[in-house]
Amino acid sequence: MADNILLIGFMGVGKGRTARALAALTGRFTVDTDDLIESMTKMNIRHIFAEQGEAYFRQLEQQTADWLEYHVSGTVVSAGGGFFMVKNLRRLGQVVYLHSQLESILETMRSHPNAAAKMKKRPLLQDMARAEALFAERLPFYRQAADMEISVQGRDSGDIAAEIATRLRR
Numbered sequence: 734m735a736d737n738i739l740l741i742g743f744m745g746v747g748k749g750r751t752a753r754a755l756a757a758l759t760g761r762f763t764v765d766t767d768d769l770i771e772s773m774t775k776m777n778i779r780h781i782f783a784e785q786g787e788a789y790f791r792q793l794e795q796q797t798a799d800w801l802e803y804h805v806s807g808t809v810v811s812a813g814g815g816f817f818m819v820k821n822l823r824r825l826g827q828v829v830y831l832h833s834q835l836e837s838i839l840e841t842m843r844s845h846p847n848a849a850a851k852m853k854k855r856p857l858l859q860d861m862a863r864a865e866a867l868f869a870e871r872l873p874f875y876r877q878a879a880d881m882e883i884s885v886q887g888r889d890s891g892d893i894a895a896e897i898a899t900r901l902r903r
C-alpha cells in the first residue's frame with residue numbers, strides 16, 4: 734500500500750488548503766487529483782464535464798488513482814469530492830474525511846473573495862437542490878471510506894492539519 738495521506742470530503746470543505754497546511758507541517762509534497770486530471774487532459778474540469786460527461790470524468794479519476802497507487806508515496810493527496818468512489822482508494826494510503834455541514838461549506842464559499850469563480854468551476858454545485866441531495870447521499874459513503882473523520886467546521890486549516898498529524902502519529 735502507498736503511504737500517502739488522502740483528504741476526502743465534499744466540494745468546498747477545504748481539502749486543498751488543509752492539504753497544503755498538512756504538507757507544510759509534515760514536510761511532505763501535496764498533489765490535487767483535479768489538478769492531475771487537468772494536466773493529463775489539458776482541459777479544465779468544467780469543460781470535461783460539459784464536453785465528455787461525468788462518467789468520463791470518473792474514468793479519469795480512476796486512472797489518476799491507478800497512477801497514484803504505483804507512482805506516488807509519502808504525499809498529501811487532496812482528492813476531488815467524488816474521488817472516494819475509486820476502486821483502490823484504501824490502497825493509496827490513509828484516508829481522512831473532512832466533515833462539515835453543507836450550510837457552513839456554502840457559507841464559507843460564498844464569503845470568499847473569489848466566490849463566483851469557486852462556484853462556477855464546480856459543475857455539481859450549479860444546482861443547489863442537487864448539491865443538497867448529493868451531500869446527503871454521499872455522507873455515509875465518505876464515512877465508510879475513511880480511516881479517520883475530522884470535524885472542520887469553522888476551523889482554521891493549520892489547526893485541522895495539526896489534528897490530522899497528531900492523530901496519524903497515534
Ligand code: S3P
Pocket residue numbers: 742743744745767778812813814815816854855856857
Ligand atoms: C466533484 C468535486 C470536484 C471535482 C468535480 C467533481 C464531485 O472537486 O472533482 O467537479 O463529484 O464532488 P472538489 O471537491 O475539489 O471541488
